[in-house]
Amino acid sequence: CTFTQNVASNQGGAVFQTGGGASLTLENSVLWNNSDASGTDETGQLTIANGSSTVRYSCIQNYSGAGANGNISSDPLFEDADGADNTAGTADDDLRLQPGSPAIDAADNSAVPVGVTTDLDGIPRFVDDPETADSGNGTPPIVDMGAHEYPGCSSTCGDINGSGGNVDLVDFASFAVCFNALPSSSAACACSDLNLDGAINLLDFATLSLIFNRSSTNTLPNCP
Secondary structure, X not given: OEEXXXXXXXXXXXXXXXXXXXXXXXXXXXXXXXXXXXXXXXXHHEXXXXXXXXXXXXXXXXXXXXXXXXXXXXXXXXXXXXXXXXXXXXXXXXXXXXXXOOOOOOOEHHHOOOOOOXXXXXXXXXXXXXOOOOOXXXXXXXXXXXXXXXXXXXXXXXXXXXXXXXEOHHHHHHHHHHOOOOHHHOHHHHHHOOOOOOOOOHHHHHHHHHOEOOOOOOXXXXXX
């Protein structure tokens, strides 16, 4: 889950737990820039008023438990948390992770519910970023913290070699090497899965052909 920019008048801007028999388990989640009467400190993100809690492999702002159980308190680097209109909670908010986010490849594979294979956008849930050293729990690929999986490719659509120029024969050659391979096998293959469906196939080739010899202004998966 991802919780951001929620507000409570007292405590627990994102999560408030009370009740003698309550037991909270929070895993693979991001709680960031939520607030309460004390601002955006730990209680603004998470307040355990009564009961027990288990927090693992989560990114929580100002969290005193960071450094244990896979938890971190570093900025998750959302793309644009309040969107172009600068208003949280509207349709243009973008809570996807930027390249270099500490939440990438940092969660716990075993905490993902059985049968869940995609993220909130329908992107494959287990995708490794070739530029990131896995810091989570499990066998690579490692799941990301939060509701959105980083697709593992930050280049513009079709620019597989990251040259910044037009889609050319070098990009086609890289694509050919990756055809039918797993997107997580290399940076080039991550960038070859143009529709981010977890496969590099003729659908991706058709898109790549459409933008040959020109530069796309879009990033994955908004091709071409």
